[in-house]
Amino acid sequence: MIAPDLRSGVEQLGDMIAAASRIVPFTGAGISTECGIPDFRSPGGVWTRNRPIPFDEFVASPAARAEAWRRRFAMEATFAAARPGRGHRALASLYKAGKIPAIVTQNIDNLHQLSGFAADDVIELHGNTTYASCIGCGKVYDLPWVRQSFDASGGAPDCTACDEPVKTATISFGQAMPEDAMRRAAELAEHCDLFLAIGSSLVVWPAAGFPMLAKNCGARLVIINNEPTEQDDMADLVIRHDIGDTLGPFVGN
Numbered sequence: 001m002i003a004p005d006l007r008s009g010v011e012q013l014g015d016m017i018a019a020a021s022r023i024v025p026f027t028g029a030g031i032s033t034e035c036g037i038p039d040f041r042s043p044g045g046v047w048t049r050n051r052p053i054p055f056d057e058f059v060a061s062p063a064a065r066a067e068a069w070r071r072r073f074a075m076e077a078t079f080a081a082a083r084p085g086r087g088h089r090a091l092a093s094l095y096k097a098g099k100i101p102a103i104v105t106q107n108i109d110n111l112h113q114l115s116g117f118a119a120d121d122v123i124e125l126h127g128n129t130t131y132a133s134c135i136g137c138g139k140v141y142d143l144p145w146v147r148q149s150f151d152a153s154g155g156a157p158d159c160t161a162c163d164e165p166v167k168t169a170t171i172s173f174g175q176a177m178p179e180d181a182m183r184r185a186a187e188l189a190e191h192c193d194l195f196l197a198i199g200s201s202l203v204v205w206p207a208a209g210f211p212m213l214a215k216n217c218g219a220r221l222v223i224i225n226n227e228p229t230e231q232d233d234m235a236d237l238v239i240r241h242d243i244g245d246t247l248g249p250f251v252g253n
């Protein structure tokens with residue numbers, strides 16, 4: 001059912017959280033917009049102005065790699081300044097209280113880790129943009145190193161160990177989904193009693209299949225999103241209000 005207003009939505013959510021012992025949150029761009037991170041997919045968002053560079057193009061073309069890094073550097077002030085919002089902090093409170101074993105996210109902004117989740121307990125379906133890694137051997141690089149090599153050579157850097165391209169540690173279009181993260185996310189969805197889909201339009205597959213998986217395995221499903229989603233009909237509770245306003249009351253609980 002759709003909560004008729006914010007207050008009753010928060011109340012019902014509070015009851016469901018209190019009754020649950022194993023909550024799995026699944027987060028999308030909507031939880032980070034109050035932190036200044038743009039929703040790349042939204043109308044007018046970065047991806048409607050700049051076509052995303054697919055993985056095979058990145059691998060094949062030095063010019064595409066240089067362009068990808070120029071775009072990433074242009075976003076650095078935004079990512080570096082972002083701090084966890086009310087939604088992140090509320091979930092971190094429930095994690096510290098032992099109610100949340102781990103969190104699944106489509107976001108690449110590292111804000112769940114910054115809010116207090118152990119890195120191992122953040123399952124990133126689309127990777128992480130706050131560091132880089134070699135697409136060949138996986139060696140990890142920090143962004144200042146990438147910037148320095150870029151400025152020194154005028155192009156995207158290659159791995160010092162194996163010479164393959166270095167890329168932000170994100171999953172690009174056309175790149176395989178991370179198997180381990182997908183497996184862990186499915187296991188969490190299968191073994192929870194409350195699944196919270198937060199700030200995701202639930203249209204990007206296969207990630208969008210997790211709410212249904214949780215529901216089919218017996219969990220209650222709550223969808224918190226500003227806009228309607230295609231899966232609202234399946235949810236036990238739909239809260240169509242601002243995420244910070246909805247989860248703010250649970251910060252510190």
Ligand SMILES: [Zn+2]
Binds near residue numbers: 160161163
């Ligand atoms: Zn390498």
